[in-house]
Amino acid sequence: MSDRSPTPAPPRGTVRTLARILPFVRPYLGRVVTSLFVYVALVIVSLSVPVVLQWIIDGPLASGDTSQLWPAAGVVLALGVAEGGLIMVRRWLVLTPSTHIEAGMRGSLYAKLQDLPVAFHDRWQSGQLLSRAMGDLGTIRRWLAFGAILLVGNVLVIIIGFGILFVWSWQLGLLFLIASLPMWFVSYRFERRFSIVSRRAQDQQGDLATAVEESVHGIRVLKAFGRGGHSLERFLRQAEELRGTELEKARAIAQLWLWLLLIPDVAFALSLFGGVLLAASGELTVGALIAFFAAAAVLRWPIESIGWLLSMTFETRTAVERLYEVLDEPDLIRDPEHPATIAQPRGRLVFDHVHFRYQDALPGVPDLLDDIVLEIEPGETMALVGLTGSGKTTLTALTTRLYDVSEGAVRLDGVDVRELTREELRARIAMAFEEATLFSASVRENVLLGRPELDLASAEADAVLAEALDIAQADFVAALPQGADTTIGEEGLSLSGGQRQRIALARAVAARPSVLVLDDPLSALDVDTEARVEAGLRRVLADTTALVVAHRPSTVMLADRVALLENGRITDVGRHSELLARNEHYRFVISSLDEDRATEEVTA
Numbered sequence: 315m316s317d318r319s320p321t322p323a324p325p326r327g328t329v330r331t332l333a334r335i336l337p338f339v340r341p342y343l344g345r346v347v348t349s350l351f352v353y354v355a356l357v358i359v360s361l362s363v364p365v366v367l368q369w370i371i372d373g374p375l376a377s378g379d380t381s382q383l384w385p386a387a388g389v390v391l392a393l394g395v396a397e398g399g400l401i402m403v404r405r406w407l408v409l410t411p412s413t414h415i416e417a418g419m420r421g422s423l424y425a426k427l428q429d430l431p432v433a434f435h436d437r438w439q440s441g442q443l444l445s446r447a448m449g450d451l452g453t454i455r456r457w458l459a460f461g462a463i464l465l466v467g468n469v470l471v472i473i474i475g476f477g478i479l480f481v482w483s484w485q486l487g488l489l490f491l492i493a494s495l496p497m498w499f500v501s502y503r504f505e506r507r508f509s510i511v512s513r514r515a516q517d518q519q520g521d522l523a524t525a526v527e528e529s530v531h532g533i534r535v536l537k538a539f540g541r542g543g544h545s546l547e548r549f550l551r552q553a554e555e556l557r558g559t560e561l562e563k564a565r566a567i568a569q570l571w572l573w574l575l576l577i578p579d580v581a582f583a584l585s586l587f588g589g590v591l592l593a594a595s596g597e598l599t600v601g602a603l604i605a606f607f608a609a610a611a612v613l614r615w616p617i618e619s620i621g622w623l624l625s626m627t628f629e630t631r632t633a634v635e636r637l638y639e640v641l642d643e644p645d646l647i648r649d650p651e652h653p654a655t656i657a658q659p660r661g662r663l664v665f666d667h668v669h670f671r672y673q674d675a676l677p678g679v680p681d682l683l684d685d686i687v688l689e690i691e692p693g694e695t696m697a698l699v700g701l702t703g704s705g706k707t708t709l710t711a712l713t714t715r716l717y718d719v720s721e722g723a724v725r726l727d728g729v730d731v732r733e734l735t736r737e738e739l740r741a742r743i744a745m746a747f748e749e750a751t752l753f754s755a756s757v758r759e760n761v762l763l764g765r766p767e768l769d770l771a772s773a774e775a776d777a778v779l780a781e782a783l784d785i786a787q788a789d790f791v792a793a794l795p796q797g798a799d800t801t802i803g804e805e806g807l808s809l810s811g812g813q814r815q816r817i818a819l820a821r822a823v824a825a826r827p828s829v830l831v832l833d834d835p836l837s838a839l840d841v842d843t844e845a846r847v848e849a850g851l852r853r854v855l856a857d858t859t860a861l862v863v864a865h866r867p868s869t870v871m872l873a874d875r876v877a878l879l880e881n882g883r884i885t886d887v888g889r890h891s892e893l894l895a896r897n898e899h900y901r902f903v904i905s906s907l908d909e910d911r912a913t914e915e916v917t918a
């Protein structure tokens with residue numbers, strides 16, 4: 315499935331990539347920077363302890379003046395208390411902003427996903443999106459809360475710490491610095507290796523999430539075909555790949571750790587050797603020597619921590635890259651800058667020399683829809699008939715800009731649909747699909763989805779709901795435990811296919827659009843129910859324009875006229891009886907619909 319994964323963005327530097335989250339961080343920048351200073355103050359407090367220590371050893375201890383010991387102990391105690399207080403303040407400062415920043419990014423990502431056209435969702439696996447919305451944003455939050463501040467803070471502390479060491483003894487400071495230098499080289503090599511593995515791991519996590527999502531979604535098919543074992547095998551294979559990558563990551567980190575522990579140790583040992591020589595020759599006091607090593611010990615953690623802070627930073631860089639791969643996606647279907655509006659909606663729908671091809675269509679292949687010309691008058695019901703795969707669903711999707719035409723225009727009441735805001739367009743044209751998607755909410759919320767202006771608890775909402783359910787023959791709703799307020803399961807799984815279709819149809823009807831586009835929304839109904847729904851629809855369709863994809867002769871009967879889609883063109887339009895009389899291809903399509911119907915009835 316990874317062939318459907320998007321191509322990663324061209325690499326940028328780590329700092330430039332991380333800087334991209336600044337707009338989200340900006341409102342909290344004050345707190346984040348303050349917490350950085352608090353952290354630096356915290357380590358400076360820790361570094362002050364050795365200074366007091368040197369003063370005690372070289373002062374009161376050397377001179378035997380014990381009266382100075384108590385104040386010195388008091389200072390050490392005060393420094394300890396200050397350290398504890400600063401730790402608390404730092405945590406308090408960063409925890410709240412990091413959760414706000416994460417929520418802000420999650421909100422933007424969700425809004426973008428809602429805004430992006432269907433063509434984007436055709437290309438992207440849902441698990442990849444899920445892992446970006448959850449895992450990657452969590453990684454960024456943790457880094458903002460701890461990693462970023464510790465990384466910058468520790469680098470500052472290392473610089474300040476080395477400064478102090480130099481002041482005490484430039485020879486020892488220089489020795490310690492030179493002995494620590496290989497650490498930077500090791501870190502640089504680590505970055506290059508770790509970035510690649512970390513990206514792979516995060517992508518594989520997305521693939522794994524997709525596998526779980528698909529198998530949960532398709533659990534019925536898997537069970538019915540006894541393919542659970544096969545799906546498990548595939549899942550285990552992917553999980554094993556991810557395990558391998560995680561191990562590779564762990565190995566890279568372990569190697570880095572080895573060097574980051576070893577290098578300061580060697581630096582420490584060399585400095586100790588040099589320090590003892592200097593103390594023996596009288597160039598350094600014992601107090602300064604002890605203080606030097608106490609301060610170097612305080613610096614050990616910042617030095618050692620650079621390893622995991624770097625790995626965390628590179629992981630975050632990958633997370634930011636993955637987040638921006640979605641946020642940077644050009645939104646090709648957008649509202650016009652100066653939108654038009656339809657003052658007097660009548661519901662005249664016109665396909666004006668429309669061409670369409672999917673983005674992934676191979677070059678040289680003719681357009682899927684090739685110069686479609688079709689006019690549907692207000693109040694008219696037009697059935698769309700064609701062989702399977704002829705492009706009927708695609709044609710209906712152009713009406714609400716689920717896809718945009720490649721050439722030509724779809725016009726509603728004389729206005730190109732691209733000139734309307736999507737909000738207005740989708741209020742004027744409602745759709746119901748064969749595959750009825752319901753949300754885990756009450757029947758009422760599902761049906762009134764297209765009427766955001768209605769107060770769900772109002773009498774008007776009740777009336778619209780009752781009428782829509784009546785037209786869609788969804789009388790089963792009354793028998794649900796809490797009637798229309800019953801929450802229907804995820805995607806309405808607890809309802810039958812026909813029940814789901816009727817709720818989706820009620821949803822389209824309740825939107826009171828000027829144009830209703832129905833893509834075979836009655837396919838799961840038995841003949842009697844279908845006849846009743848059609849009678850109900852006839853009442854609505856009397857003054858609503860309708861474009862109905864017909865897979866059954868009975869749906870064709872509902873229509874005033876029929877359009878025949880053949881080889882990407884509308885080759886004939888007329889009444890059912892006229893087309894039957896004059897068009898051979900139409901007779902062929904209708905007889906194949908009849909056959910499908912007969913097969914359905916025999917197998918039902």
Ligand SMILES: Nc1ncnc2c1ncn2[C@@H]1O[C@H](COP(=O)(O)OP(=O)(O)OP(=O)(O)O)[C@@H](O)[C@H]1O
Pocket residue numbers: 436672673674682700701702703704705706707708709
């Ligand atoms: N998202 C997509 N990306 C690329 N090609 C697609 C996409 N959706 C459909 N197609 C292709 O476009 C062609 C027309 O599909 P469409 O679903 O519009 O046909 P249809 O007439 O509605 O078929 P049916 O009667 O079986 O529902 C098919 O060959 C299909 O493979």
